[in-house]
Amino acid sequence: MADNAADGEEGKEKKGGLGLLGWGAAVILALALGGGGFYATYSGLLGGAAPAPADLAADMVPAVPTFLELDPLMITVGGEGSLRQLRFRAFLQLSDPAGAAQVAALQPRILDIFATYLRALGLETLENPAALLRIRAQLLRRLQLLAGPDAVSDLLIVDFVIA
Numbered sequence: 001m002a003d004n005a006a007d008g009e010e011g012k013e014k015k016g017g018l019g020l021l022g023w024g025a026a027v028i029l030a031l032a033l034g035g036g037g038f039y040a041t042y043s044g045l046l047g048g049a050a051p052a053p054a055d056l057a058a059d060m061v062p063a064v065p066t067f068l069e070l071d072p073l074m075i076t077v078g079g080e081g082s083l084r085q086l087r088f089r090a091f092l093q094l095s096d097p098a099g100a101a102q103v104a105a106l107q108p109r110i111l112d113i114f115a116t117y118l119r120a121l122g123l124e125t126l127e128n129p130a131a132l133l134r135i136r137a138q139l140l141r142r143l144q145l146l147a148g149p150d151a152v153s154d155l156l157i158v159d160f161v162i163a
Helices: 002-013 019-043 053-060 097-105 107-120 123-127 131-147
Strands: 066-069 073-077 084-094 152-162
Touching: 066 097, 073 107, 084 097, 084 107, 097 107, 107 131, 123 131, 123 152, 131 152
Parallel strands: none
Antiparallel strands: 066 084, 073 084, 084 152
């Protein structure tokens, strides 16, 4: 029986695990390897050459967008006998500056599509501030169907006033 008691004490002394010193060494090793990997990747030792500072500066300069101002629209809204008017003015952000003349030539058709859509909406829809995002998305979708998916990248509504 004395042997069993001695074996029990030995089992308690031989506890597995890294201990505090082992965990500290593991954390220091992980930080060193992470920092070394970051430095190797950033300096270009791994994954190709690092971009030159001139290349970084050229990438940071955004391309200047091209805008086309549409003629203002005055649309009667609110159904029969209504005297309410919607004043609408917008800009088109063009994807390709070279295609500005082509989109400008489509301006009468664009204004017709916009007027038809806005006239079909109810007055309560037009007066709802949350509906403006949906209206803008619908107008942009109709515009992209007319001019092509890559001709116009955005529609910027400047005036949307019901009087």
